[in-house]
Every structure is written in structure tokens, then in C-alpha cells.
Amino acid sequence: MITKVLMPKLSEAMETGKVIKWLKKVGDPIKGGDVIAEVETDKANVEIEAFGSGVLRKIIVDEGGQVPVGQLIAVIAEPSDDIAGLSAAAPKPAAPAAPSSGTGGSPPAAPPKAAAAAPLPDMESYRSVPATTQVVPMTPTAAAPSAVAPGVPGGRVKASPLARKIAAQSGVDLRVLQGSGPGGRIIRRDVETAMAAPRPTATPAPPRPAAVPARPAFVIPPRAAAEFEDVPLSPMRAAIAKVMPLSKGPVPHFYVTSEVAMDRAGELRGELNALEGQPKISVNDLIIKACALSLRKNPGVNARLNGQAIRLHHRAHIGVAVSLDAGLITPVLRDCDIKPLSQIAVEARDLAERARAGKLRVQELTGATFSISNLGMFDVEEFSAIINPPEGAILAVGSVLEKPVVMDGAVAVGLRMKMTISCDHRVMDGAMGARFLQDVKRLLEEPLRLLV
Amino acid sequence: MAAQQFDVIVVGTGPGGYVAAIRCAQLGLSVATVEDDRPGGVCLNWGCIPTKALLRNAEIVGLFNRAEEFGIKLKGFEADYAQAVQRSRRVADRMAKGVEFLFRKNKITLVPGTGSLKSRTTVEVTGKGGAQALEGKAIILATGSEPKSLPGVTIDEKTVISSNGAVRNESKPRSMIVIGAGAVGMEFADVYAAYGVQVTVLEALPRVLPIEDEEVSALVGRVFARRGMTVRAGVKVKSVAPGGGGVAVEVEAEGKTESLRADQVLMAVGRAARTTGLGLEALGVATERGFVTVSPAMETSVKGVYAVGDMAGRQMLAHKAMAEGVVAAEAIAGRAPRPVDYGNVPSCTYCRPQVASIGQTEVQARSIGREITVGRFPFTANGKAVALGETEGFLKVVADKSTGELLGVHIAGPEATELIHEFAVGRTLEATLEEIIHTIHAHPTLSEAALEATLAALGQAIHL
Numbered sequence: 078m079i080t081k082v083l084m085p086k087l088s089e090a091m092e093t094g095k096v097i098k099w100l101k102k103v104g105d106p107i108k109g110g111d112v113i114a115e116v117e118t119d120k121a122n123v124e125i126e127a128f129g130s131g132v133l134r135k136i137i138v139d140e141g142g143q144v145p146v147g148q149l150i151a152v153i154a155e156p157s158d159d160i161a162g163l164s165a166a167a168p169k170p171a172a173p174a175a176p177s178s179g180t181g182g183s184p185p186a187a188p189p190k191a192a193a194a195a196p197l198p199d200m201e202s203y204r205s206v207p208a209t210t211q212v213v214p215m216t217p218t219a220a221a222p223s224a225v226a227p228g229v230p231g232g233r234v235k236a237s238p239l240a241r242k243i244a245a246q247s248g249v250d251l252r253v254l255q256g257s258g259p260g261g262r263i264i265r266r267d268v269e270t271a272m273a274a275p276r277p278t279a280t281p282a283p284p285r286p287a288a289v290p291a292r293p294a295f296v297i298p299p300r301a302a303a304e305f306e307d308v309p310l311s312p313m314r315a316a317i318a319k320v321m322p323l324s325k326g327p328v329p330h331f332y333v334t335s336e337v338a339m340d341r342a343g344e345l346r347g348e349l350n351a352l353e354g355q356p357k358i359s360v361n362d363l364i365i366k367a368c369a370l371s372l373r374k375n376p377g378v379n380a381r382l383n384g385q386a387i388r389l390h391h392r393a394h395i396g397v398a399v400s401l402d403a404g405l406i407t408p409v410l411r412d413c414d415i416k417p418l419s420q421i422a423v424e425a426r427d428l429a430e431r432a433r434a435g436k437l438r439v440q441e442l443t444g445a446t447f448s449i450s451n452l453g454m455f456d457v458e459e460f461s462a463i464i465n466p467p468e469g470a471i472l473a474v475g476s477v478l479e480k481p482v483v484m485d486g487a488v489a490v491g492l493r494m495k496m497t498i499s500c501d502h503r504v505m506d507g508a509m510g511a512r513f514l515q516d517v518k519r520l521l522e523e524p525l526r527l528l529v
Numbered sequence: 530m531a532a533q534q535f536d537v538i539v540v541g542t543g544p545g546g547y548v549a550a551i552r553c554a555q556l557g558l559s560v561a562t563v564e565d566d567r568p569g570g571v572c573l574n575w576g577c578i579p580t581k582a583l584l585r586n587a588e589i590v591g592l593f594n595r596a597e598e599f600g601i602k603l604k605g606f607e608a609d610y611a612q613a614v615q616r617s618r619r620v621a622d623r624m625a626k627g628v629e630f631l632f633r634k635n636k637i638t639l640v641p642g643t644g645s646l647k648s649r650t651t652v653e654v655t656g657k658g659g660a661q662a663l664e665g666k667a668i669i670l671a672t673g674s675e676p677k678s679l680p681g682v683t684i685d686e687k688t689v690i691s692s693n694g695a696v697r698n699e700s701k702p703r704s705m706i707v708i709g710a711g712a713v714g715m716e717f718a719d720v721y722a723a724y725g726v727q728v729t730v731l732e733a734l735p736r737v738l739p740i741e742d743e744e745v746s747a748l749v750g751r752v753f754a755r756r757g758m759t760v761r762a763g764v765k766v767k768s769v770a771p772g773g774g775g776v777a778v779e780v781e782a783e784g785k786t787e788s789l790r791a792d793q794v795l796m797a798v799g800r801a802a803r804t805t806g807l808g809l810e811a812l813g814v815a816t817e818r819g820f821v822t823v824s825p826a827m828e829t830s831v832k833g834v835y836a837v838g839d840m841a842g843r844q845m846l847a848h849k850a851m852a853e854g855v856v857a858a859e860a861i862a863g864r865a866p867r868p869v870d871y872g873n874v875p876s877c878t879y880c881r882p883q884v885a886s887i888g889q890t891e892v893q894a895r896s897i898g899r900e901i902t903v904g905r906f907p908f909t910a911n912g913k914a915v916a917l918g919e920t921e922g923f924l925k926v927v928a929d930k931s932t933g934e935l936l937g938v939h940i941a942g943p944e945a946t947e948l949i950h951e952f953a954v955g956r957t958l959e960a961t962l963e964e965i966i967h968t969i970h971a972h973p974t975l976s977e978a979a980l981e982a983t984l985a986a987l988g989q990a991i992h993l
Contacts, residue, residue: 237959238958238963246931259867265959
């Protein structure tokens with residue numbers, strides 16, 4: 078059997094891919110599932126698995142070669158198979174199809190389209206998996222994969238059309254499901270079970286006896302419940318579980334913490350929120366704006382590793398982590414560097430509300446260049462966050478707390494907030510993170526700068 | 530006398546029993562079957578198959594009546610009802626012989642006689658030559674069903690007949706009252722009317738074919754009336770009294786009582802499981818409302834004893850029985866069979882226009898709170914149907930609005946009973962409206978109505 082190895086299409090937007098490395102040589106025996114090459118795309122580096130078995134007969138695109146999606150890059154076949162017609166396929170406008178026998182001197186009857194058809198992606202001929210040592214090509218949210226699950230070779234999910242639609246609508250990631258249909262096919266029932274699973278109906282707390290007067294001895298009341306229970310991973314939790322180790326593992330994090338005096342920011346917020354007809358501004362809105370302006374000033378932080386390059390983003394799209402029952406999700410507020418505070422406030426509230434209602438669109442979950450995770454509402458003094466790949470940094474924000482501070486030689490009460498940036502050391506260094514934090518701190522401490 | 534030993538004993542060789550027996554044999558089990566009539570059961574001998582032969586005759590008579598439409602002039606023709614029945618007997622005989630052949634081919638022992646359970650592994654067969662015992666590691670009961678009557682009405686198979694009589698009688702009455710407008714009643718009404726019998730159809734529920742979609746019922750009722758039958762739904766039969774060379778039927782409709790007369794009454798009010806004398810009680814086999822209770826693997830409350838087909842309840846349809854027979858056989862052979870999906874059993878009625886459906890009716894889908902979209906396509910707009918001169922009816926698709934899930938499909942019209950399977954496959958594969966519309970349907974075919982109705986559900990019908 079002859080298996081054509083084609084450049085895989087890993088996202089809707091992907092047009093070309095580059096062969097970074099061949100892991101097999103011509104003549105090597107290949108078993109289905111063997112990793113044969115590494116390929117670089119705009120989003121990630123992936124390994125290509127062989128779908129068919131045989132011998133690697135021909136490498137058509139050498140290391141470093143960049144070809145369109147669907148282009149033949151290698152041929153796997155039995156030693157006896159005749160692959161002469163295949164190896165001829167050159168990049169781009171493929172070789173003309175061999176004229177059918179008997180046409181004699183007449184021009185080839187094959188219409189020009191026949192040749193162009195060759196580079197079409199043949200989904201059966203390759204399988205690709207994320208290369209775990211490289212940048213992770215997925216977002217850590219459960220809703221986003223709905224766009225990629227069907228048809229994307231990386232997914233290779235066997236699911237019924239109805240299961241796919243229900244999954245897309247409900248944000249269930251088909252890739253983490255076990256199919257119960259014939260041959261492990263994911264059917265409607267599996268998706269519905271997954272939808273039901275993440276929220277085990279909160280069993281109403283058993284009615285407690287009315288306030289009992291203090292007893293001399295503590296009696297353990299009879300406990301019906303088992304010692305523990307195994308709650309199935311929600312699809313979102315499963316996605317987080319899958320992606321986070323791909324951040325914390327391969328991405329070397331470092332952390333920089335700084336304390337901000339929030340007194341003036343608090344005053345400004347009070348004044349803004351007293352204005353008639355203006356949206357209410359939260360502390361987090363001020364932080365988003367401060368980060369966005371600082372990212373423009375520190376492009377090295379608004380950056381990510383992209384293959385062998387560092388991609389510097391020119392726009393500040395800020396992912397804002399929203400905690401949900403089933404996990405967390407990071408909707409993206411775009412162009413925060415140019416949007417006025419009032420706009421950020423309106424959009425941030427809208428995104429958070431829709432995130433909790435499960436009504437976000439896929440495009441609202443992708444494309445962040447930097448993220449903010451704020452646990453201030455939980456009375457957290459400080460914490461550090463895990464970078465949301467493929468971003469290069471994330472800011473973890475604690476509560477605004479009243480603290481004794483020294484002002485003009487005397488101890489007074491001041492509002493203080495701690496923030497910690499986690500940075501990808503492959504992309505940036507400590508000083509860059511520190512300078513960024515300094516800028517954020519300055520903006521928040523002189524908050525009128527956020528308005529000008 | 531030592532009992533003969535088998536892996537499996539199957540009691541009854543209707544569609545449930547014979548399919549179970551063959552599947553057991555395929556899986557390497559030794560099988561004996563017990564039959565008190567002819568192999569093939571009611572379906573092959575007295576039900577599905579001979580009635581389809583009669584309906585084909587009725588269809589041909591109908592075409593002869595329409596000959597002029599096709600520019601064919603006939604100088605009269607004679608349709609002999611007795612010969613129609615004889616033909617249907619030949620068809621049934623041939624199919625029953627087919628079952629005997631399949632038994633021989635699969636080395637299945639056929640034991641004539643009436644079986645009854647003596648223990649969970651023993652079946653006693655009483656036949657012409659006395660009684661004998663068969664021992665099986667597992668037993669499959671498939672004794673089927675028999676026609677029911679109304680309380681106080683005796684089926685004498687002379688003036689008050691059941692489908693058993695109707696399918697055998699070579700003489701036809703001048704007039705007939707059909708009580709019950711389900712599949713059996715409607716099919717016989719069609720046959721008799723085609724042969725010139727004055728037919729009155731009575732149905733207690735508000736419409737004919739009451740389990741079908743309301744629009745389908747309405748259409749079929751209209752067509753039957755147009756063909757000269759009297760169709761009365763929402764009518765309660767108070768009494769059926771044979772006498773005076775015919776039978777009087779007292780009915781109550783809208784609070785008024787009236788008396789109808791006809792030569793014969795066909796009782797088509799449903800069927801009851803045949804379980805008496807099987808020894809179920811003694812063995813403690815649980816039943817519910819006359820039907821044997823079974824697990825998804827078709828096992829009864831007694832381990833090793835299985836039941837399939839009409840006697841096991843749910844839809845009393847041959848194809849459901851066959852599916853259950855396969856499940857029982859595979860369960861006995863230690864496979865893990867996929868249970869029968871009772872929500873995905875096609876229902877077919879072979880009157881003209883044919884009626885077929887699968888899944889939920891529009892009303893059912895709405896009543897469970899589904900937000901639905903409905904697409905309809907009339908056969909008047911289908912080129913093949915127009916060419917055939919068979920434009921009565923429509924195809925209707927009921928789908929979930931947000932996912933396009935195929936909730937139900939309802940067809941009245943030419944070859945409806947064949948057309949339904951596109952949607953049966955679709956539902957099994959969990960296809961949605963999109964998969965149907967992206968399937969190229971050959972032109973011109975009746976199946977294009979399936980495509981067009983599906984397009985209509987998405988507001989995209991081309992030929993409407």
C-alpha cells in the first residue's frame with residue numbers, strides 16, 4: 078500500500094508548514110503510528126505520525142522546506158510498490174498528470190484541475206500530535222476546541238455528526254471523551270453524559286439540628302456519605318489538566334512581585350463611579366488598562382516564543398481569567414491599549430457574564446497576548462499564576478488591603494495591593510518583567526495617567 | 530425416555546424465533562425449534578407476507594381502474610378475489626419453505642408440536658406422536674401473538690372475523706365493517722374496497738392510524754373516503770351482534786347511538802401475547818399486562834429463559850422481533866449485544882398511499898419541549914412520482930432546531946415503506962439535517978422527496 082504523507086492542516090488559518098526535521102531516513106521501515114517528522118506551523122511545532130506502514134521510500138520536502146498545506150512531503154510504501162508517479166510531484170503547481178494511454182500525440186486529456194487536485198489534504202495519510210517539547214498549540218479552555226474538534230487531523234475524533242454538534246454547542250471537548258458507540262465512536266449519549274457530569278447536582282445539605290448548646294463531649298454524628306467520592310473530570314477541568322503541565326513543565330517560569338499603593342486609584346475609581354451615566358469601573362478594569370499601556374511600553378513582555386523566533390505583539394489583547402464552577406476560562410479583551418476605561422469596563426463585564434453563562438464565542442477565547450488573573454475578591458494577599466500558553470506572561474493580582482504604611486515619617490493606614498508577574502524565561506528576563514511591573518505600579522499610583 | 534440435548538431451544542418459529550435460531554446456529558450453538566403451525570409464524574403464513582400479496586393485487590386492480598389515465602382502453606376486466614387469495618397462499622408457502630430451507634442449511638432441528646416449559650432448561654413438546662422432552666442450556670420463547678377482540682364479542686371467523694380469517698377466506702362479503710383503523714384494519718379495508726366490497730372503517734380514537742403523525746392520518750383518511758370507503762374516527766363500538774345473515778354493529782358517536790349493518794365484521798383492534806399453556810406461571814416468569822417482562826438482553830426474570838417478539842411487548846412488528854432474536858442469540862452465545870433501540874423502529878402500513886414513519890411525530894416532539902423545525906415535501910412536486918402517476922402524499926421531516934437532529938420522519942405516499950430507511954440509517958448514525966442535504970440523491974427518484982423535505986426544514990427547498 079502506498080501512503081502519501083502530506084503537510085497537515087492544523088488550523089483554519091494555516092496555509093503553509095515547514096519541515097523542521099525528519100526523524101526517519103529513506104529506507105527506514107515505518108509502522109503506522111511512528112513519528113516520522115517534526116513540522117512547524119504558525120502556531121506550534123507538531124510531530125507527524127505515519128498513518129500507513131511500509132518503508133519510507135522518498136522524502137520530497139527536505140528539512141527547512143516550507144510547503145503549502147496538503148502538499149506531498151514524503152511517500153511510505155512497500156519496497157515493491159511503484160512510486161515513480163508520486164515522487165515526481167513537485168511543490169506548488171504539481172506535475173501534470175500522466176496522460177492516459179492511447180492518447181497518442183494529442184494533448185493530455187486531463188483537465189488542468191486534475192493536477193491541482195493532488196495537493197488537496199488527504200486526511201487519511203497523516204496523523205499529527207502536538208510536540209510536547211514545543212509550544213503548545215491549544216488554548217486551555219474547553220469551549221475553544223469546539224472549533225477544531227471536527228475534521229482537524231490533530232483531533233482525529235471519531236464522533237457522530239449529532240455528537241459533534243451537541244459538543245460544539247455545549248463546549249464539550251470531544252477529544253477527552255470515551256466513545257460508547259460501535260468501535261469507540263462518540264455518540265450523543267457520551268456527550269450528554271459529559272455535559273451532565275461536571276456539575277454533580279449539589280446535594281442539599283442535610284437539615285442540621287437547630288443550634289445545639291455546648292456539649293461536654295464531641296459526638297461524631299452518623300455520617301452516611303462514603304469517605305470519599307471520585308467526581309469525573311469536567312471537560313473543562315480535563316482540558317486544563319491536559320494543558321497546564323505543558324506550560325509549567327516545558328515553560329521555565331520566573332516570578333516578580335511588587336506592591337502598589339492603591340489609595341489614589343481607589344479615590345479615582347470613587348470619583349469615576351460617582352459620575353452619572355458612566356459605567357461602573359472596577360479595580361480590575363484599572364489594572365487591565367494599566368497593563369495594556371505598560372505592554373505597549375514593554376513590547377518584550379507582550380511577546381511569546383514562536384518556533385525559533387520571538388513574536389512581539391503590537392497590540393495588547395488581554396485575557397481576563399474568569400472563575401467558573403467547572404474550572405476557569407480566559408476571555409479576551411482586545412486592543413485594551415487604545416480602548417478607554419469605560420469601554421474596557423463594559424466589555425469586561427459582558428465577557429465575564431457571558432463566560433459564566435457559557436455563551437462565549439470561540440474568537441473571544443483566543444488571541445490573548447497577555448493575561449491577568451485576579452483573586453482579589455477572595456482576600457488573597459498574593460499568589461503566582463501559571464502562564465497560559467502560548468502567551469509569554471501572566472499577572473496575578475491579590476486583594477487591595479488596608480495596611481500600616483509609613484508616610485511622612487508617621488505610620489498611617491494605606492491601601493496596598495500585591496501583584497506578581499509570571500514570565501516565560503525563554504522569552505524575557507527578570508529585569509524586563511520588573512520594568513513592566515514598575516510601569517504598571519506607576520500608572521496605578523498616578524491613575525490619572527490611565528485617563529490621558 | 531431421555532431428553533434430547535441442545536444448546537438452545539427456541540419455542541416458536543415466527544420472525545423472532547427463526548432469526549434467533551439461525552443466529553444461534555451461526556454462533557456455533559446447537560439449536561432445536563418447536564412449532565405448532567408452519568415454520569415462519571404468523572408473519573410469513575398469515576400476516577405480513579400474504580397480506581402484501583393481497584395488497585399488490587389491490588394495487589393492480591387500482592391501476593386497471595385508472596387505465597384510461599395512461600391512455601389504455603380496456604373492454605372491462607374481471608378481478609377474481611378467490612384467485613387473489615390463492616396467489617397470496619402460494620407466496621406464503623414459498624416463504625415458509627424458505628424458512629425450512631434455512632433451518633436445514635443451519636442444521637437446526639425442527640420439532641413439530643406445542644412446547645411448554647417444564648423447567649428453566651426443559652421444554653416438553655406435545656405433537657401428533659405424543660410428548661417428548663428437549664433439554665437446552667438456554668430457552669428462547671417466541672410464541673408471538675393472536676388477534677384480540679372487543680369485550681363480549683366472539684370472533685367466529687364467519688361473520689365476525691379476524692385477520693386470520695380474512696387472510697384465508699376466498700369469498701368476499703358484499704359489505705364489511707372494519708373495527709380498528711390501525712395497520713391491519715387499514716390494509717384489509719384497502720384490499721376489500723379494491724375488490725368492490727362496501728367498506729366502513731370505525732376507529733375509537735380521533736383519527737385513523739392513530740400512532741402516526743396527525744397530518745399523515747388526515748391525508749390517509751381523506752384518500753380512503755375519496756375511494757368510496759366510509760371512514761369514521763372517534764366512534765365507540767357498543768355491541769357487535771351477528772344474526773339475520775349479517776352482523777349489526779351498534780356505535781356511539783358524539784353522544785348519539787346508531788346501528789350499522791354489514792355482511793361481515795373484521796375485528797382489527799389489536800393483538801394479545803400468546804402465552805397460555807406455556808408454563809410461564811409455574812416457572813415464575815414475570816409478565817406485565819400480559820406481556821413477558823425482559824431485560825435489554827431479552828432475558829426474562831428466569832435466568833436462561835429469553836423471550837422475543839410480540840410476546841415480549843413493545844411494538845408488535847416482525848422486524849422488531851427479528852432484531853430482538855439477534856440480541857437474545859448473541860447474549861446466549863456470550864457476546865455483548867447492542868440492545869434494540871425501540872425508539873428507532875420503523876413503522877410501516879402498506880395501504881395506498883403507503884405510510885411509514887420513524888421516531889417522534891411533530892406533536893410528540895413539541896410535547897416534550899423540543900424546539901423543532903419541520904420540513905414537508907409533497908409528491909406532487911416530485912418528478913418521479915408525477916411520472917408514475919402516484920402523487921398522493923408527502924414526506925415530512927421533524928428535526929431539532931439547534932442541532933438538526935432527526936427527531937422523526939413521516940411519509941405517506943408511493944413506496945413510503947422503502948423510503949423510510951434512508952432516515953433509519955441516518956438516525957442510527959446520528960446524522961443531522963446537514964448530512965442528508967449533503968448526500969446527493971439521484972434524479973429522478975422518489976427519494977428526492979427526502980432531500981427536499983430536509984432542505985425545507987432548513988428553509989432551503991429547491992423545488993417548492
